[in-house]
Amino acid sequence: MIVPVIDPLGVGTDPGMPFMVKALDPADAQPRLESLLGSSRLRLLAIRAVRHKPGRRCIVEYDVEIEGRDLPARAFTILGKSRARRPPDENDQILRLLRARGFGSDAEDGIGVPEPFGVIPEYRMSLERKVPGLPASQLFGRSGGADLARTIAEAACKLHRTGVLPRRCHTMADELAILREKLGELAVTRPEWASRLSRVLEECERLAARVPTPKPRGIHRDFYADQVIANGPRLFLVDFDLFCQGDPALDAGNFLGHLAEQALRLSGDPAALSECERAFEDRFVELSGSPIRPAVRTYAALTIVRHVYLSTRFEERQPFTETLLELAEERLGTIARIPARARVS
Secondary structure, eight states: OOEEEEOOOGGGOTTTTTHHHHHHHHHHHHHHHHHTTTTTTEEEEEEEEEEEEEEEEEEEEEEEEESSSSSOOOOEEEEEEEEEEEEEETHHHHHHHHIIIIISSTTSSSOOOOOOEEEEGGGGGEEEEOOOOOOETTTSSSTTHHHHHHHHHHHHHHHTSSSOOOOBBBBBHHHHHHHHHHHHHHHHOOOOGHHHHHHHHHHHHHHHHTTTOOEEEEOOSSOGGGEEEEEEEEEOOOHHHHHHEHHHHHHHHHHHHHHHHHHHHHHHEEEEETHHHHHHHHHHHHOGOOOOOHHHHHHHHHHHHHHHHTTTTTTGGGGHHHHHHHHHHHHHHHHHHGGGGTTTO
């Protein structure tokens, strides 16, 4: 059987990731997949390159079918994640640890992470089952969006309580360093905004100084609605590439900042998903303790500031850049007007 290989992104010709030539070769990939899954009855149906950052990372999907001795054939998709500069076993280990601490397929609360299948060192690739369902971002704005937001807040808190602590750390200082770099770049390309961007950065630094240093927890660090896959009553948290030790409020604030950006981009109104924002924030604070709310709101504002820069990197988002800047100024100003002694509730 001829196995179709779909590579519109040029993964197989990336000089920074030469090992991907074999990863896209059915004759090379099939026996490696058979070995990892422990099945000599595996049939490779298709290979697709679906994401690619040249010289750095990519994602390949392998459609496979496995026939059991006494079971009908079952088809599913394996995600292969390759990184040029990071060992592939890191992602695999994180998923295994999380599944062992309540995120497995049998989780009573229905909140899980993908099933890991191991690594292919020659491809610098970790493999996991592609979970079924829709990104939560596609479900907000519909009936039940607030309930979904509350459940996602519960999933975030569950992640923070696992006790899984990776070696990498991310602090408020790291977050501010990213903003300084990106806003500095934007000020060069949009000099008419330089003074506004400088004031925004000053306000970010001032408000960040109010956020207490928390006890580090394992955090996702890239937590937003596209990283949550909903499949009926089940939720899956995905993409742990940035998993690290840090402030749980960062995950919550990042999620809220992305919701506001999504609302602005899709409807023109940053408050269009405010019901979902409130539902998520209130449930997260209920589970984490009221003193965390000011930090959550500060990180949400910093996320919107980061989106000012990010919007310039995508042509379809560039019409929203100045509106995002206005929204960032508004959010930072609102937080700044709250007296420090009142910022614990």
